[in-house]
Amino acid sequence: MAKSKVVNVAAVKKLSPFRYPGGKTWLVPYAKAWLASLPHKPTNFIEPFAGGGIISLTVGFDGLADRVTMIELDDDVASVWQTIFGANAKWLWRRIEEFEISVENVKKELESRSTSIRQKAFQTILKNRTYHGGILAAGSGLIKSGEAGKGISSRWYANTLSKRIQGIYELRSKFDFIQGDGISLLNSYAKEENIVAFIDPPYTAGKNGKRAGKRLYNHNQLDHEALFDVASKLKGDFLMTYDNDTEVRDLARKFGFVTDLIPMKNTHHAEMTELVIGRNLDWLSDMRKAKPVNQWLFDPNAD
Numbered sequence: 001m002a003k004s005k006v007v008n009v010a011a012v013k014k015l016s017p018f019r020y021p022g023g024k025t026w027l028v029p030y031a032k033a034w035l036a037s038l039p040h041k042p043t044n045f046i047e048p049f050a051g052g053g054i055i056s057l058t059v060g061f062d063g064l065a066d067r068v069t070m071i072e073l074d075d076d077v078a079s080v081w082q083t084i085f086g087a088n089a090k091w092l093w094r095r096i097e098e099f100e101i102s103v104e105n106v107k108k109e110l111e112s113r114s115t116s117i118r119q120k121a122f123q124t125i126l127k128n129r130t131y132h133g134g135i136l137a138a139g140s141g142l143i144k145s146g147e148a149g150k151g152i153s154s155r156w157y158a159n160t161l162s163k164r165i166q167g168i169y170e171l172r173s174k175f176d177f178i179q180g181d182g183i184s185l186l187n188s189y190a191k192e193e194n195i196v197a198f199i200d201p202p203y204t205a206g207k208n209g210k211r212a213g214k215r216l217y218n219h220n221q222l223d224h225e226a227l228f229d230v231a232s233k234l235k236g237d238f239l240m241t242y243d244n245d246t247e248v249r250d251l252a253r254k255f256g257f258v259t260d261l262i263p264m265k266n267t268h269h270a271e272m273t274e275l276v277i278g279r280n281l282d283w284l285s286d287m288r289k290a291k292p293v294n295q296w297l298f299d300p301n302a303d
């Protein structure tokens with residue numbers, strides 16, 4: 001397998017209000033190259049495990065598909081997308097702008113039980129920005145020293161977050177958000193022509209894997225074989241990403257898919273390789289030959 005260099009995430013437009021654990025900002029140039037290699041512009045781009053949704057947002061903002069469908073099971077994450085694409089988006093960006101960030105105020109806000117989807121959305125963004133690694137799963141907690149000793153506010157960029165939400169809200173007519181199970185919803189699109197899917201599931205399979213999904217997401221159990229089966233039945237093309245693990249590579253082989261490795265850096269700046277899976281990954285070799293995006297350096301903490 002040819003080696004490509006690591007991508008500079010600072011050169012990728014940040015569109016999501018989330019700093020998402022396992023987020024795919026570093027994959028943006030690759031996803032664009034994949035979409036550009038398709039014979040037709042997709043009518044619908046589907047992301048069945050949307051999380052922070054950077055790939056979906058990029059596709060919507062850059063007009064790389066007519067429509068974008070984001071799917072996510074988690075209640076907290078779903079509340080954010082429902083609010084941003086709905087009637088309470090303005091309430092949310094104003095709430096972010098007006099919130100006075102301090103340990104005391106964060107604790108007070110997060111102790112109060114949310115009584116509405118929009119409040120849950122605000123609390124989720126607040127947690128995502130003040131919890132260690134942006135992790136929303138049970139067991140996570142407030143960052144202590146934060147970036148450059150700035151403590152709790154080190155990732156709270158109120159104006160930037162507000163602007164990102166406003167930007168997404170302006171384009172809301174292009175997006176559908178569905179809260180539900182990614183595998184069964186993806187299956188419901190299987191027979192549609194000219195749809196494509198970007199599939200980035202929580203990873204808990206594999207004996208050798210780090211089973212990172214368990215620590216990062218509240219929903220982390222998935223029937224990976226069933227997911228591969230649905231992918232194999234899609235009329236349209238797909239791109240999947242996983243941790244580089246033998247069990248996953250075996251599954252890919254079983255279903256007749258091809259795999260390749262893309263280097264990335266995790267939040268601890270360790271260089272790792274992420275597995276990409278598809279029916280045809282020729283675009284990846286073409287991209288390596290052309291190599292415009294392969295020269296950049298990657299800053300995993302830029303969010």
Ligand SMILES: C[S@@+](CC[C@H](N)C(=O)[O-])C[C@H]1O[C@@H](n2cnc3c(N)ncnc32)[C@H](O)[C@@H]1O
Nearest residue numbers: 020023024049051052053073181182200202219
């Ligand atoms: C690896 S993350 C996706 C990250 C995303 N690609 C990004 O760039 O932010 C996987 C996501 O799948 C969600 N998830 C877990 N089980 C799910 C299911 N059955 N259906 C839909 N989403 C699920 C998790 O909550 C998590 O947000």
